[in-house]
Amino acid sequence: IDISVKDQNFIANGIISHNSAQRYARLTEGARKDHFKKVAEYVKEQFLGLKNLKGIIVGGPGPTKYDFVEGDYITTEVKNKIIAIKDLSYTGDFGLQELVDKSQDVLAKEEIAEEKAIMQKFFSLLSTKQGMVSYGEKEVMEKLQMGVAETLLLSESLSDEEIDKFEQEAKKVSTEVKIISTETREGAQLKEMGKVAAILRYEVS
Structure with missing residues (x-):
C-alpha cells in the first residue's frame, strides 16, 4: 500500500519517515542562492577594478543566468556593465568559446560605439x-x-x-x-x- 502524506512526517510500522521533497527543495534553493552570492562577489572583485573594462557578457544554458542577473545578487554598478545575456548549449571551456562566438555582434557594436x-x-x-x-x-x-x-x-x-x-x-x-x-x-x-x-x-x- 502506498502512503502519501503531504509536507509532514508520518509513522509506519513504528518507524518515523520524513517527507523530504520540500526540505530537499529548500536546501537546493539555499545552495543556489549561496552560489549566486559567491559568483556575484567574485565578479565584483575581478571586473570592477579593471580600468579599461568595456562591458560584461553573461551566458549559460537554461534560465539560471536570468535568475542571477535579475535577482538581488549583483550590485547596480556591475549590472550597469552587463551589455548582453546569451543563451548557450554548453558550459566550461566549450561554453566560453560559444559565448565568444555568439557575442560577435555585440562586440562589434561596442567597438564601433x-x-x-x-x-x-x-x-x-x-x-x-x-x-x-x-x-x-x-x-x-x-x-x-x-x-x-x-x-x-x-x-x-x-x-x-x-x-x-x-x-x-x-x-x-x-x-x-x-x-x-x-x-x-x-x-x-x-x-x-x-x-x-x-x-x-x-x-x-
Whole structure:
C-alpha cells in the first residue's frame, strides 16, 4: 500500500519517515542562492577594478543566468556593465568559446560605439581647443616623439607597415592606440584628414 502524506512526517510500522521533497527543495534553493552570492562577489572583485573594462557578457544554458542577473545578487554598478545575456548549449571551456562566438555582434557594436566616441572627442577638441589635437602623419609623428600624444588614432586604411611604425613609437611613450574603421562617418573623415590623428596630453602651440 502506498502512503502519501503531504509536507509532514508520518509513522509506519513504528518507524518515523520524513517527507523530504520540500526540505530537499529548500536546501537546493539555499545552495543556489549561496552560489549566486559567491559568483556575484567574485565578479565584483575581478571586473570592477579593471580600468579599461568595456562591458560584461553573461551566458549559460537554461534560465539560471536570468535568475542571477535579475535577482538581488549583483550590485547596480556591475549590472550597469552587463551589455548582453546569451543563451548557450554548453558550459566550461566549450561554453566560453560559444559565448565568444555568439557575442560577435555585440562586440562589434561596442567597438564601433567606442570608435565613434573617441573620434567625436577629437573633433570637439579640434573645434574648441586646437592645441589639444594633431593630425597628419608628419605632425602626429612629431607629437609622438615629443611624448605629448595621449591617444593615437590610426585609420584602418593605412598599410600594415605604417600602422606598425606608429604603434612602435606610441609604445615608447605609453600612448594609447586606437585603430579606426572607415565604415563610420567619423572614420571616413579621419581618412580624408590624412589617416592619422592624435589627442594630446596638454595643449601644444
